Amino acid sequence: MAETAAELARTRPRPVSLTWLGVVPFMLFALMFLIVPATLLMIGAFQDPQGNFTLQNIANLNQPTIIRAYQTSIAISAASAFGGALLGFGLAYAVALGHVPRWIRPTMMTFSGVASNFAGVPLAFAFMATLGRTGLVTALLTSIFGINIYRYGFNLLSFGGLTLTYLYFQIPLMILIMTPAIDGLKREWREASSILGASTWQYWRMIAFPILWPSLLGSFLLLFANAFGAIATAYALTGSSLNIITILLFAQIRGDVLHDPNLGYALALGMILITGLSNGAYIWLRSRSERWMR
Amino acid sequence: MKRPVIGPWIAIIIGVIYFLVPLIATFEFSLRMKRGVYSFEAYRVVFGDPNFQASFTYSAVIAIAAILFGILIVVPTAYIVQLKLPRLRPLVEFITLLPLVIPAIVLVFGYLRMYNSSSWIPLTNSVRGTDFLLTCAYVTLALPYMYRAVDTGLRAIDIRTLTEAAQSLGSSWPRILFQVILPNVRVAVLSGAFLTFAIVIGEFTMASLLNRPAFGPYLQLVGANRAYEPAALAIIAFIITWACMGLIQLFGGGRQNATRR
Numbered sequence: 001m002a003e004t005a006a007e008l009a010r011t012r013p014r015p016v017s018l019t020w021l022g023v024v025p026f027m028l029f030a031l032m033f034l035i036v037p038a039t040l041l042m043i044g045a046f047q048d049p050q051g052n053f054t055l056q057n058i059a060n061l062n063q064p065t066i067i068r069a070y071q072t073s074i075a076i077s078a079a080s081a082f083g084g085a086l087l088g089f090g091l092a093y094a095v096a097l098g099h100v101p102r103w104i105r106p107t108m109m110t111f112s113g114v115a116s117n118f119a120g121v122p123l124a125f126a127f128m129a130t131l132g133r134t135g136l137v138t139a140l141l142t143s144i145f146g147i148n149i150y151r152y153g154f155n156l157l158s159f160g161g162l163t164l165t166y167l168y169f170q171i172p173l174m175i176l177i178m179t180p181a182i183d184g185l186k187r188e189w190r191e192a193s194s195i196l197g198a199s200t201w202q203y204w205r206m207i208a209f210p211i212l213w214p215s216l217l218g219s220f221l222l223l224f225a226n227a228f229g230a231i232a233t234a235y236a237l238t239g240s241s242l243n244i245i246t247i248l249l250f251a252q253i254r255g256d257v258l259h260d261p262n263l264g265y266a267l268a269l270g271m272i273l274i275t276g277l278s279n280g281a282y283i284w285l286r287s288r289s290e291r292w293m294r
Numbered sequence: 295m296k297r298p299v300i301g302p303w304i305a306i307i308i309g310v311i312y313f314l315v316p317l318i319a320t321f322e323f324s325l326r327m328k329r330g331v332y333s334f335e336a337y338r339v340v341f342g343d344p345n346f347q348a349s350f351t352y353s354a355v356i357a358i359a360a361i362l363f364g365i366l367i368v369v370p371t372a373y374i375v376q377l378k379l380p381r382l383r384p385l386v387e388f389i390t391l392l393p394l395v396i397p398a399i400v401l402v403f404g405y406l407r408m409y410n411s412s413s414w415i416p417l418t419n420s421v422r423g424t425d426f427l428l429t430c431a432y433v434t435l436a437l438p439y440m441y442r443a444v445d446t447g448l449r450a451i452d453i454r455t456l457t458e459a460a461q462s463l464g465s466s467w468p469r470i471l472f473q474v475i476l477p478n479v480r481v482a483v484l485s486g487a488f489l490t491f492a493i494v495i496g497e498f499t500m501a502s503l504l505n506r507p508a509f510g511p512y513l514q515l516v517g518a519n520r521a522y523e524p525a526a527l528a529i530i531a532f533i534i535t536w537a538c539m540g541l542i543q544l545f546g547g548g549r550q551n552a553t554r555r
């Protein structure tokens with residue numbers, strides 16, 4: 001022990017302090033704009049307005065409006081993550097292994113890069129112009145097929161409409177994550193399995209899927225967290241008429257409802273827990289899947 | 295290979311329809327402002343709107359400030375972690391992933407608690423202070439992307455040899471960082487910068503809750519009050535995002551090909 005300490009002291013006399021100094025700005029920034037603000041919220045969730053410890057805020061989450069907001073948020077995030085994962089995987093598979101012309105793949109990847117970042121308010125505008133009451137597709141469906149989708153219960157400003165809108169950035173994100181994973185399926189595995197007499201179904205069930213499932217599940221969780229924290233699209237699309245957790249928190253911060261900041265902290269704590277769990281699981285699954293992707 | 299390739303084509307056709315139809319519909323809608331004829335009237339109105347110019351300029355300035363500040367924080371850290379303190383890597387990577395875990399709305403809520411007018415650091419008291427807070431908020435949002443871009447860039451070059459060469463020629467540390475390392479990872483830094491710009495330029499939640507006249511809140515306001523201008527703005531925003539990604543491809547793609555061959 002003493003020897004190693006002495007050795008350390010001898011080999012790194014001055015540069016040590018200098019080296020550590022180099023990461024100080026980053027650590028300071030992380031503390032000031034990530035860790036402390038988040039921690040303060042989490043502490044606030046367990047305090048009353050006077051600063052005393054209490055579990056009342058957590059208990060106050062048990063209101064029909066709040067429970068329903070969490071439920072709707074989770075349902076929309078799960079639905080858009082599931083749809084995005086399914087369709088995104090289909091497209092990633094098609095461009096990676098589908099024997100389609102070569103130019104399709106780079107085009108699709110570039111477009112995915114753009115579309116996965118095309119979120120927020122403008123995305124809401126695009127879908128209003130498409131599937132809103134006066135949108136182009138709504139109008140075309142009415143005039144050509146005589147189907148007024150709004151008369152059949154479709155509403156862009158609802159669960160289904162928001163899920164459909166979210167898919168616009170969920171699918172591309174899935175394509176971006178899954179294409180490299182599918183590329184990681186080695187040609188030799190497929191050849192070996194077919195030499196041993198496996199059918200395509202058997203190859204997928206016993207080789208490809210077991211290798212891909214951590215990436216698949218992990219991507220689903222990432223997509224879920226991605227949709228769960230989103231607000232701009234939903235807010236621009238529905239105003240505050242749709243009761244999802246981000247819009248509720250937004251209104252709470254603005255001071256429109258609830259009038260209880262500590263309850264707001266509890267709302268935020270619930271959100272951090274949900275996105276934290278799904279992101280944590282994603283990171284764990286990704287490290288598992290990377291074993292095969294070398 | 296034996297089977298016909300119909301499945302992938304179906305997937306691609308569905309994908310193309312889903313992705314292109316909203317763009318076409320939005321574009322068509324944006325041209326309908328003048329009754330009975332297609333025109334670029336909505337675009338003319340948007341570009342002529344002083345609030346558009348002001349909010350876009352404001353957001354662009356904040357974005358550029360966030361990019362510069364982000365580079366200043368990320369490049370030295372990624373460099374030192376890779377060269378000298380590999381033990382810190384898990385911690386630093388964990389921190390850079392945090393903005394993906396904590397939703398933006400929660401983060402800004404935390405800022406409002408930490409930096410409000412009755413706190414120790416009352417940043418929200420002044421306009422400049424709030425601008426600074428928004429800049430830092432955007433640095434945080436972009437941190438995962440910026441860090442990964444720079445870290446990947448640093449891995450692609452031999453920073454150890456470069457550093458030793460510079461040291462033996464008598465360079466100081468700041469000089470090594472900014473005149474030797476930074477120019478060698480400029481492609482990675484640029485792609486991080488363009489990605490940051492694309493994420494930040496239309497950001498709504500943080501700007502709105504910090505009450506700053508940024509492009510995102512402006513978009514939302516127009517969307518709530520106008521009919522055709524939002525469609526035009528959506529097309530403009532799409533083109534901006536496309537330009538940022540295109541520039542990344544232009545810089546990054548050329549480099550990748552060069553190193554592969």
